[in-house]
Amino acid sequence: MSDVKDDALKIVNYAIRKSLPDEAVRAYLERNPLPAGRVILIAIGKAAWNMAKAAKDVLGKRVAFGIVITKYEHSRGSIDGIEIYEAGHPVPDQRTLTATERVLQITKDLRSHDTVLFLVSGGGSSLFEKPKGLTVNQLQEITEKLLKCGANIVEINTVRKHLSLVKGGRFAQHVYPARVVSLLLSDVLGDRPDSIASGPAYPDSTTCSEAFNILKRYGIEIDENIKSALSEETPKRLRNVETHVVGSVRIACEKAAEVAGKLGYNAIVLTTSLNCEAKEAGKFLASLVREEVFYNRPIRKPCAIIMGGETTVHVIGTGKGGRNQELALSASIGIRGLANVVVASVGTDGTDGPTDAAGGIVDGRTYDILKDMNIDVEETLKNNDSYSALWLCDGLVITGPTGTNVNDLILALIK
Amino acid sequence: MSDVKDDALKIVNYAIRKSLPDEAVRAYLERNPLPAGRVILIAIGKAAWNMAKAAKDVLGKRVAFGIVITKYEHSRGSIDGIEIYEAGHPVPDQRTLTATERVLQITKDLRSHDTVLFLVSGGGSSLFEKPKGLTVNQLQEITEKLLKCGANIVEINTVRKHLSLVKGGRFAQHVYPARVVSLLLSDVLGDRPDSIASGPAYPDSTTCSEAFNILKRYGIEIDENIKSALSEETPKRLRNVETHVVGSVRIACEKAAEVAGKLGYNAIVLTTSLNCEAKEAGKFLASLVREEVFYNRPIRKPCAIIMGGETTVHVIGTGKGGRNQELALSASIGIRGLANVVVASVGTDGTDGPTDAAGGIVDGRTYDILKDMNIDVEETLKNNDSYSALWLCDGLVITGPTGTNVNDLILALIK
Numbered sequence: 001m002s003d004v005k006d007d008a009l010k011i012v013n014y015a016i017r018k019s020l021p022d023e024a025v026r027a028y029l030e031r032n033p034l035p036a037g038r039v040i041l042i043a044i045g046k047a048a049w050n051m052a053k054a055a056k057d058v059l060g061k062r063v064a065f066g067i068v069i070t071k072y073e074h075s076r077g078s079i080d081g082i083e084i085y086e087a088g089h090p091v092p093d094q095r096t097l098t099a100t101e102r103v104l105q106i107t108k109d110l111r112s113h114d115t116v117l118f119l120v121s122g123g124g125s126s127l128f129e130k131p132k133g134l135t136v137n138q139l140q141e142i143t144e145k146l147l148k149c150g151a152n153i154v155e156i157n158t159v160r161k162h163l164s165l166v167k168g169g170r171f172a173q174h175v176y177p178a179r180v181v182s183l184l185l186s187d188v189l190g191d192r193p194d195s196i197a198s199g200p201a202y203p204d205s206t207t208c209s210e211a212f213n214i215l216k217r218y219g220i221e222i223d224e225n226i227k228s229a230l231s232e233e234t235p236k237r238l239r240n241v242e243t244h245v246v247g248s249v250r251i252a253c254e255k256a257a258e259v260a261g262k263l264g265y266n267a268i269v270l271t272t273s274l275n276c277e278a279k280e281a282g283k284f285l286a287s288l289v290r291e292e293v294f295y296n297r298p299i300r301k302p303c304a305i306i307m308g309g310e311t312t313v314h315v316i317g318t319g320k321g322g323r324n325q326e327l328a329l330s331a332s333i334g335i336r337g338l339a340n341v342v343v344a345s346v347g348t349d350g351t352d353g354p355t356d357a358a359g360g361i362v363d364g365r366t367y368d369i370l371k372d373m374n375i376d377v378e379e380t381l382k383n384n385d386s387y388s389a390l391w392l393c394d395g396l397v398i399t400g401p402t403g404t405n406v407n408d409l410i411l412a413l414i415k
Numbered sequence: 416m417s418d419v420k421d422d423a424l425k426i427v428n429y430a431i432r433k434s435l436p437d438e439a440v441r442a443y444l445e446r447n448p449l450p451a452g453r454v455i456l457i458a459i460g461k462a463a464w465n466m467a468k469a470a471k472d473v474l475g476k477r478v479a480f481g482i483v484i485t486k487y488e489h490s491r492g493s494i495d496g497i498e499i500y501e502a503g504h505p506v507p508d509q510r511t512l513t514a515t516e517r518v519l520q521i522t523k524d525l526r527s528h529d530t531v532l533f534l535v536s537g538g539g540s541s542l543f544e545k546p547k548g549l550t551v552n553q554l555q556e557i558t559e560k561l562l563k564c565g566a567n568i569v570e571i572n573t574v575r576k577h578l579s580l581v582k583g584g585r586f587a588q589h590v591y592p593a594r595v596v597s598l599l600l601s602d603v604l605g606d607r608p609d610s611i612a613s614g615p616a617y618p619d620s621t622t623c624s625e626a627f628n629i630l631k632r633y634g635i636e637i638d639e640n641i642k643s644a645l646s647e648e649t650p651k652r653l654r655n656v657e658t659h660v661v662g663s664v665r666i667a668c669e670k671a672a673e674v675a676g677k678l679g680y681n682a683i684v685l686t687t688s689l690n691c692e693a694k695e696a697g698k699f700l701a702s703l704v705r706e707e708v709f710y711n712r713p714i715r716k717p718c719a720i721i722m723g724g725e726t727t728v729h730v731i732g733t734g735k736g737g738r739n740q741e742l743a744l745s746a747s748i749g750i751r752g753l754a755n756v757v758v759a760s761v762g763t764d765g766t767d768g769p770t771d772a773a774g775g776i777v778d779g780r781t782y783d784i785l786k787d788m789n790i791d792v793e794e795t796l797k798n799n800d801s802y803s804a805l806w807l808c809d810g811l812v813i814t815g816p817t818g819t820n821v822n823d824l825i826l827a828l829i830k
Contacts, residue, residue: 190709250710268713271702275749280695287686287724290605295665298683298713309702334690 004413007263008342008361011304012397012409015256016348019406021047021121021185022054024247028183029058032244035179037113041066041082042103044128045121045197046089047185049075050403052082055117063117065106069099069127089126092136100130100166110178116201118171118180122187122405124197130165133229139163142220149218158206159214161198161234163226168234171200172241180241186248187405189273189309193243201241204234248272249308249407252348256409260304265413267304274309274410278326278345279381281311285327285343285412286334292414293338307410311345313353319385322353324408328360328395329386331412333377338364340415346397349405355387357396359408369393419828422678423757423776426719427812427824430671431763434821436462436536436600437469439662443598444473447659450594452528456481456497457518459543460536460612461504462600464490465818467497470532478532480521484514484542504541507551515545515581525593531616533586533595537602537820539612545580548644554578557635564633573621574629576613576649578641583649586615587656595656601663602820604688604724608658616656619649663687664723664822667763671824675719680828682719689724689825693741693760694796696726700742700758700827701749707829708753722825726760728768734800737768739823743775743810744801746827748792753779755830761812764820770802772811774823784808 017023039062043052048070056063056079066082068075071089078084085099107116131139139160146156161168172180182201184193193202211230215222222230245251250272257267270288274281288305291297311323321329324345331343346352346359367377370393380389390396432438454477458467463485471478471494481497483490486504493499500514522531546554554575561571576583587595597616599608608617626645630637637645660666665687672682685703689696703720706712726738736744739760746758761767761774782792785808795804805811 190705269706269710270713271699271706272710273702273705274699275702276695276698277692280691281699283691284686284689284696284699287688287690290688291684291686294605295684295687298685 002363004340004342004415005361005363008344008411008413009397010263011256011260011411012344012346014259015252015409016399016402016404018255019247019252019348020402020404021050021247024185025051025054025119025183026058028244028246029055034059034115034117034181037115038064039115039117040064040107040110040178041117041119042107043068043119045124045185046071046074047121047404048119049084051119051121051183051185053079055119056080056082067099067103067106069103071123071127087127089123091140092126092129096127096129097136100128104130104174107175110175112177114178116175116178116180118182118201120182120197121185128166128197128200132163132165133225134163145220146218151214151218155214157195157198159211161204161206162208162211162230164198166200167198168204169199169202169238170234172238173235176240178240182241182243184243184245185404185406186245187407189249189275189407191245191248191250193245201238202243203236203238206234208233247404247406249409252406252409253306253308256306256411257304260306265302265304266299267306268299269306272308274307274311276311278311278313278323279330282327282330283334285410286331289335289338289341289343289412289414293341302415305412308407310407313384315384317383317385319380319383320355320388321384321386322347322355322357322359324352324359325355325357325386325390326381326384327410328362329377329389330381332362332366335362335364336367342413343411344397345408345410347408348402350399350402356398357387358399359397360386360390360395361397362395366393366395417778419755419757419830420776420778423759423826423828424812425678426671426675426826427759427761429674430667430824431814431817431819433670434662434667434763435817435819436465436662439600440466440469440534440598441473443659443661444470449474449530449532449596452530453479455479455522455525455529455531456534457522457531458483458534460539460600461486461489462536462819463534464499466534466536466598466600468494470534471495471497482514482518482521484518486538486542502542504538506555507541507544511542511544512551515543519545519589522590525590527592529593531590531593531595533597533616535597535612536600543581543612543615547578547580548640549578560635561633566629566633570629572610572613574626576619576621577623577626577645579613581615582613583619584614584617584653585649587653588650591655593655597656597658599658599660600819600821601660602822604664604690604822606660606663606665608660616653617658618651618653621649623648662819662821664824667821667824668721668723671721671826672719675721680717680719681714682721683714684721687723689722689726691726693726693728693738694745697742697745698749700825701746704750704753704756704758704827704829708756717830720827723822725822728799730799732798732800734795734798735770735803736799736801737762737770737772737774739767739774740770740772740801740805741796741799742825743777744792744804745796747777747781750779751782757828758826759812760823760825762823763817765814765817771813772802773814774812775801775805775810776812777810781808781810
């Protein structure tokens with residue numbers, strides 16, 4: 001394995017390790033002690049168990065009591081002093097309501113010197129819900145109607161926040177006068193705290209009249225109960241809340257840049273919201289690599305170009321692969337023949353498409369190694385068969401499931 | 416017009432002006448006087464007339480004699496002391512051979528204190544040719560066979576250079592012991608002097624045995640004459656030649672960065688060989704703009720992100736547009752709602768697809784302005800109808816034919 005490839009894998013692994021839910025929570029809590037007083041631990045989302053376990057490990061007996069609500073089969077056993085619930089995702093179910101009710105019950109009579117440590121990860125929106133003025137089925141119905149009419153996700157969430165007793169900042173209102181320290185693990189590009197799990201502990205920027213107008217625009221009729229529920233504003237300010245994103249693709253990119261710097265590369269983070277077609281992102285990135293190799297810009301070599309996001313793949317072929325593998329394989333065309341360059345693209349969750357690989361890694365020889373085996377890279381990409389090709393040239397990155405998901409990390413090293 | 420949009424158009428116009436063939440030649444010659452002695456001016460390519468005129472204007476009576484070979488209808492009248500020929504492009508014809516023969520004739524008995532000022536622009540490969548050991552028709556036949564068998568352009572040029580008396584450095588050999596000062600206007604990404612017009616005055620890096628192997632690989636039979644022609648090496652070193660790329664997308668990008676700096680923007684050139692799908696390049700660029708707006712990186716605002724290249728478009732719709740207009744319109748999705756940002760993409764030749772526009776320019780309001788007119792940007796892009804949409808929102812850049820072609824210039828300004 002070349003030095004540069006070795007470095008690339010080191011950087012990717014470090015960034016993923018620093019993005020693990022437990023590591024992210026532990027690092028935060030160790031550096032930022034919670035205020036004195038009792039701690040009530042509430043964790044929701046797909047990574048809730050891991051985040052809660054890490055918090056409990058750091059805080060020990062300071063945690064008075066707590067609740068974890070995670071997806072079915074995502075709990076890993078008991079945690080001392082914590083009730084653990086599993087519930088429906090992506091569609092909320094009866095267990096969601098039961099568990100949420102229990103959270104509201106134990107956080108009802110808190111005092112100003114209590115701290116709710118609120119740990120939020122992806123999936124929290126479905127796992128933490130109590131509809132306001134309607135049944136969970138009615139809520140589901142309205143959501144589906146909005147989707148059918150072409151409403152976008154921002155419009156749908158505006159309506160849903162106003163029809164919930166926990167979303168849109170209302171959970172924070174409920175626990176008042178207790179403080180809320182909210183630690184977020186974001187799987188949403190852009191890290192907007194009001195969109196992660198629909199922001200139960202974050203001031204809502206949308207209004208009742210916006211919610212009404214959206215329902216009107218799409219011609220969705222509502223009964224008096226819902227009308228009345230919709231007439232009450234979500235909180236626009238929350239004085240008892242502080243919010244920290246402890247894990248996200250942005251942080252993963254910054255961690256990658258940090259370790260790349262330690263390895264001697266001039267590192268830049270170009271974007272943390274890449275969202276174009278994987279194959280084309282690979283071509284684009286290859287053109288950046290060429291600019292570095294031939295003209296030593298935009299930053300001086302040796303350098304690391306770091307990007308985060310989630311690319312897309314329009315599957316037209318019958319092959320096996322994933323967006324990260326396609327990005328890497330596609331980049332191999334544009335960096336063909338160049339020495340001391342590597343391009344890697346990796347899903348931080350360890351899973352890329354329906355494969356056992358997390359992503360792909362290529363260098364200037366990849367294209368010709370495959371050509372010598374009679375593999376045509378362009379044709380392989382047309383058939384969405386990146387896995388098979390990368391397998392043949394030692395170009396797969398295999399990590400196994402990592403336990404986190406902060407989107408994808410894309411990296412080019414030029415030495 | 417907003418300040419930022421105004422700045423973007425200033426930058427694009429400046430970069431194009433500095434890339435005009437006459438401007439590029441004039442600027443070079445004024446700063447770099449030719450060695451003493453007679454000057455013989457030979458200009459080939461689509462911009463040959465403009466380049467020759469500028470050189471003659473600067474050098475005046477120092478030009479002893481000269482020849483222009485350009486494409487039909489590309490001459491703009493007589494130039495004192497210069498013979499002007501028009502010939503076939505993209506397929507060489509009898510006029511190509513006649514004009515080339517005339518060039519070889521007048522440059523036959525030059526002396527060591529003579530300087531051949533060799534002005535080369537796109538199309539030169541077809542406009543300057545004398546086959547070696549075969550007729551022009553036979554040469555055409557071999558080229559077509561190679562294309563049919565799937566040979567790539569590098570392979571085809573390797574064969575062609577060895578079957579030519581002017582390509583692959585042989586023209587420079589012919590004029591020896593005279594010096595050659597070669598000024599190139601490049602329409603090829605990467606600016607490789609041996610690929611612009613097949614490098615008549617540049618050492619050839621390909622060999623006879625490579626040429627033989629390519630013909631063998633694709634099963635193309637050749638007669639004894641051709642075999643014998645192919646057995647003579649092209650020059651690998653040329654001591655009488657100096658080569659300067661005076662115009663190219665790389666230089667256009669650098670000129671854009673220069674003027675952006677003067678206007679107060681921190682400018683970076685990210686790539687000068689962008690070659691992915693236009694729509695996806697627009698998405699990618701928008702993600703870079705967002706990173707600047709939200710996280711002020713990779714360089715500090717106010718900043719200019721500059722790219723050069725030639726994107727592609729897979730036409731699937733029935734609309735009207737071009738690659739630059741698609742790139743810009745696509746970027747409008749990802750920069751929607753952002754203040755003080757502009758994305759522009761412009762063909763330096765002033766023509767983008769089958770339209771009268773050179774490209775497109777969008778900002779954070781473009782998407783919603785179109786939405787208010789019931790124009791769905793995503794649908795418009797699916798129908799390849801960028802021209803119509805940009806026309807409605809003052810998003811077309813119209814320059815008219817500029818007289819140069821150094822590919823496309825893509826620019827994002829973030830204030």
